[in-house]
Amino acid sequence: MGIEGLSLGALAEVTGMSKSGVFAHFGSREELQISVIREYHERFEEEVFRPAISQPRGLPRLRALFDRWVAKVATEIDSGCIYISGAVEFDDRPGPVRDALAGMVLLWHGALDRAIRQSVDMGQLRPDTDSMQMLFEIHGLILSLHHDARFLRSSGAVDRARVGFDRVLQYHAVGPLEALPGSAGVTLATSGVLQPS
Template structure:
């Protein structure tokens, strides 16, 4: 086998490992990413798998990196061309709900489950999770502020509070789908988003009003 073919095969094997790791981690947690389990699932040797990542922690970090790329593709990309501000926020939330409803990750949102796994720990995995969450919060907060500047949300809207509440809706939806199935939960999540993102008089944030995005 030529060096070029050997390198291409190594990349394909690495991709297979990461893809399986993301799926497995969403079901069994990042701690479920054991070298033995993955080697058995993929039909490769433990030493061959270790040759690609070296340590379990490196594999966990690679899985989170891939999960972030999938999340961006599923949630941000469909909304990226929407008008900045409130239209984009609504499009992002629609895509976010769809991503959870379609169970893009077989065990639900990997970031939600990983946060519960690592919220009391320290180390590189927790640091990466914090960085990923902060990046997403920053992106959402920026859109809230654009909506305020455009007059689509009240001038005294608390952007951080609004983003916090949107997170709460999505985490609740994830848990409900994983425990009970989708049912009416996606529709309830859309109604909650509509109330949060409805323009109202100054109360520090948008207040609850009936309705749901179309």
């Protein structure tokens, strides 16, 4: 259905409430859409962000953020990720719904950027690491995962996203990936493809 498909009438029909009852709760279609985005963000924080920040700072936390993000996207193959589908729906439509969606994505980007910079500060990633470039590459992996798993129904999309993440880490790492914190069980094969050890 997407965010754009949400309406007070549709919600009234699904819930068995009167349209006036739904209107009294939300006030407008726009407020309904923003409420759905906020609810999604709260669930995203609960399932992805909060468990990951319990990991030690640096690469263990960065890897946990990515792994939990991958798991979240993988569970949303049929329903779709609101951050991604909403961006497609509202990329060229200014207004409060777009602002709410973009603001929540930027909060998430901020958390990832902090984890990358902490990994640099802890000496796990090279000092010249451009955290915003690395974030761009990591987000690109998630977009590819969503596209290939949801649209192409590719069964290997999750594994490819994880291999891609390890390649991004290896490029920025101060040493061999398998020697870094949070990389237990990962080795870089001679072919350049990461394999479980």
